[in-house]
Amino acid sequence: MSRFPEAFQEETRKRLGNDFGLFMESLNGAAPVSIRQNPAKNALPLPGKPVPWSAFGRYLETRPSFTLDPRLHGGAYYVQEASSMFIEQAFRQLTDLHAPLNVLDLCAAPGGKSTHILSLLSDQSLLVSNEVIRSRASVLAENLQKWGYQNSVVTNSDPDHFQSLPGFFDVMVIDAPCSGEGLFRKDHEAAEEWSPQHVALCASRQKRIVADAWPALKEDGILIYCTCTYNEQENEDNLLWLREQHDVEFLKVSIDGWNIQETKKNDVIGYRFFPHRVEGEGFFMSVIRKKQVSPSLRLKANRDLTPAPAKIVNTLQSWIHHPERVSFFQWKDLLYFFPEAHTLHLGMLHQHLKVVNAGIATATVKHDKLIPEHALAMSTDLRRENFKTLSVGHDEAIRYLRRDPLTLPETDKGYHLIVFEDVALGWVNSLGNRFNNMYPVEWRIRMQKTS
Numbered sequence: 001m002s003r004f005p006e007a008f009q010e011e012t013r014k015r016l017g018n019d020f021g022l023f024m025e026s027l028n029g030a031a032p033v034s035i036r037q038n039p040a041k042n043a044l045p046l047p048g049k050p051v052p053w054s055a056f057g058r059y060l061e062t063r064p065s066f067t068l069d070p071r072l073h074g075g076a077y078y079v080q081e082a083s084s085m086f087i088e089q090a091f092r093q094l095t096d097l098h099a100p101l102n103v104l105d106l107c108a109a110p111g112g113k114s115t116h117i118l119s120l121l122s123d124q125s126l127l128v129s130n131e132v133i134r135s136r137a138s139v140l141a142e143n144l145q146k147w148g149y150q151n152s153v154v155t156n157s158d159p160d161h162f163q164s165l166p167g168f169f170d171v172m173v174i175d176a177p178c179s180g181e182g183l184f185r186k187d188h189e190a191a192e193e194w195s196p197q198h199v200a201l202c203a204s205r206q207k208r209i210v211a212d213a214w215p216a217l218k219e220d221g222i223l224i225y226c227t228c229t230y231n232e233q234e235n236e237d238n239l240l241w242l243r244e245q246h247d248v249e250f251l252k253v254s255i256d257g258w259n260i261q262e263t264k265k266n267d268v269i270g271y272r273f274f275p276h277r278v279e280g281e282g283f284f285m286s287v288i289r290k291k292q293v294s295p296s297l298r299l300k301a302n303r304d305l306t307p308a309p310a311k312i313v314n315t316l317q318s319w320i321h322h323p324e325r326v327s328f329f330q331w332k333d334l335l336y337f338f339p340e341a342h343t344l345h346l347g348m349l350h351q352h353l354k355v356v357n358a359g360i361a362t363a364t365v366k367h368d369k370l371i372p373e374h375a376l377a378m379s380t381d382l383r384r385e386n387f388k389t390l391s392v393g394h395d396e397a398i399r400y401l402r403r404d405p406l407t408l409p410e411t412d413k414g415y416h417l418i419v420f421e422d423v424a425l426g427w428v429n430s431l432g433n434r435f436n437n438m439y440p441v442e443w444r445i446r447m448q449k450t451s
Ligand SMILES: C[S@@+](CC[C@H](N)C(=O)[O-])C[C@H]1O[C@@H](n2cnc3c(N)ncnc32)[C@H](O)[C@@H]1O
Pocket: 106, 107, 108, 109, 110, 111, 112, 113, 114, 131, 132, 133, 136, 159, 175, 176, 177, 178, 205, 209
């Protein structure tokens, strides 16, 4: 007996007709392995066959032990299945990536779409990545910290809190929690959990999420709605429901030669990825333009953000590229930097949302001394030449990431940046012949080396 639910197979057979056999066969095959590189941390393209719809995506021939690759921990790439990289085409074809955009990724953990969006936006744009589940918001913040972009804010709010930000966003991505039909090949639990009732429950939750967030989209702004499921209830039907209440336009994306299926139900245009047609998992995306006026928001200064003390600002400025474009502020007991152009926006976000992180945590002050933060080591703005660095090989890099005792050569005292193959991994504090490992305890690798 097949491990896939009967009702699911029946619906998919109707949808795919003669292709159904090939589709089922593909579900029993191996899933392709793909990664997406961080262009700000890679001078050269990674090896491997390119993902056709993404400038940063690559297929790998085999699945390496990602955990034991130090470059992953330094944010040089993100492991992501290929179909979901298609949002890149919505951004490239339907937005002006040179303009300063406010972008919301509403259901963002663990951060696949958010890290991708940051690689696409100009540095004048702002990305707000939200995740409603607290523990998942921490994972999101971790992945975004490793990616290293300053124009990024992580929030942990319910979608309805975004109603307090009418017309704030130019682009909104809703990668909605779904019944996961497109993941059945890899995720056996999704197949076990699937039922028509579960699909109906997901569809009503998705409607609520979209309706809650909708007021925060600007007039003429675009919503990129996606799921990793095939059924119409969670896709077209939700968007038809949205169209009944609001003035919207569905937008086309060019998919020339990629074997992606363009579907149309009434005027909803959708893009479906089936694993027997493309190298990737199941995925659905639709792009919707809002054609209604949204009230505009009055920006107010934020009193929670205290400017960094003047006597240390010069030092902090020497640590990064383009210090003239950022402001340094103190939040709780940390010093941060954040794009100057968006400080008023950050004020608004603080007022209405639970902000988990904003910009780059740079340092803490202890007994009048500045201690560099891990996020600074990960930052794409770090001015490396102003720090002492220690280049390490693979074994030493893994010892560092596991927080095992290090066997580094004797050095000058002070903070050193640990670098593996040109990718920064974090700080050590050298006491001359001993080193304090400053890699975050909660992120250390627990896996033993196998070779
Ligand atoms: C498909 S996943 C997002 C994947 C992510 N965009 C990425 O690319 O890595 C959907 C997310 O929605 C979150 N979620 C669950 N229920 C939600 C709700 N009621 N409102 C908003 N988000 C919710 C889940 O915790 C999950 O992180």
